[in-house]
Amino acid sequence: MKKNLLMWDQTLFRDIEVFDIDYVPEQFEYRDEQIQELAYAVRPALAGGRILNTVCRGVPGTGKTTSVKKLFEEIAGTTKKIVPIHINCQIDGSEYAIFSRIYTKLTKNRQPPSGTSFKMLFDMIAKYIENEEITPIICLDDANYLVYEKELNKVLYALLRSHETYEHVRIGVIIIISDPDVDLERSLDARVASVFRPQTIHFAPYTASEVAGILSQRVMQGLYSNVLSSDLLDRIVDRTMKCGDIRIGLDLIKRSVMNAEKAARMNVTDDDVTKAFSISRDLRLAELVRVLSVDEANVLFQVAEMTNNTDIITTKSVHSSLGEKATGYTRYVQIIEKLDHLRLVTLTYQNAGNGRTRIISLRYDPKRVLALQKNQTGCNVNS
Helix, strand or coil, X not given: CCCCCCCCCCCCECCHHHHCCCCCCXXXXXXXXXXXHHHHHHHHHHCCCCCCCEEEECCCXXXXXXXXXXXXXXXXXXXXXXXXXXXXXXXXXXXXHXXXXXXXXXXXXXXXXXXXXXXXXXXXHHHHHHHHCCEEEEEEECCHHHHHXXXXXXXXXXXXXXXXXXXXXXXXXXXXXXXXXCCHHHHCCHHHHHHHCCEEEECCXXXXXXXXXXXXXXXXXXXXXXXXXXXXXXXXXXXXXXXCCHHHHHHHHHHHHHHHHHCCCXXXXXXXXXXXXXXXXXXXXXXXXXXXXXXXXXXXHHHHHHHCCCCCCEHHHHHHHCHHHCCCXXXXXXXXXXXXXXXXXXXXXXXXXXXXXXXXXXXXXHHHXXXXXXXXXXXXXXX
């Protein structure tokens, strides 16, 4: 038997959770300035005042969510009068879903009673806030999804104007936007913009040295010694920079080590990294597909199928080919526009006869998209 083979009950990970996308590290580097700005915005609430509403902007994988969660951890450990609540708008993408989540996190109850109207739900939340004399701070993470679904104005209106109905209710809002193309000012109604008036905190992409620092720290924390060589880590840093998302680097390390474990080896090889990258590069794609509703996923997969067979695809031809899976055309137009916002497809116009035809193009390799079709049952069917 060969020596140094990994036994079935051994692992190369000190702590595999270190490489999870939603892991919040104790040591969080390179975002001190942004966290200080967030703390400044929240500070008035400690004296019984209103927080400065805040927008955090930056492309995916730039530390926005982790920065807010680190601040929320500090708030929770400092005072019981301010209650921070983090909402993932990819999962809770409607006004009712968001306020149901706020209700459960505030009251610790599982769900609002069956048949509860939105007015009743909001009344229960407001009375709880008044009775407990607390100030909630709501973080709407990936709020660009609310923009796509035209839900953001309804949510912000209810949150920010609550004091007009409930005198002692003050709710602060932090919005995280991960889509640089979202024009937040143009997306807001005048009645919302007049009370929102946020400060904006920008999160620039990590530099190569910062990516190297972050990944090195995670390797030291999450892996045993000599599992991943410095040369291979440099290669992973390079791949991460080309993809522009630190989460891909974390996923790449995790999958590379799992490949080594599967082969019963004590350290990662170049081949492990190559195999892992073929999956990790589609991390963003898989994340987007996972949160699509069934109807939205059906449209995306149909576009991918047609891309394999024809050069030019019109939006009308896609709708026609959906057959029994087709929605009404108005809803279908909303779906393709959302897919465009998500950068899954590109919509353009082409002159045709007496009018213009709308062309839909897939941004990804259709084979890579269709490979995710088997996971469609895991899509968010509540949208």
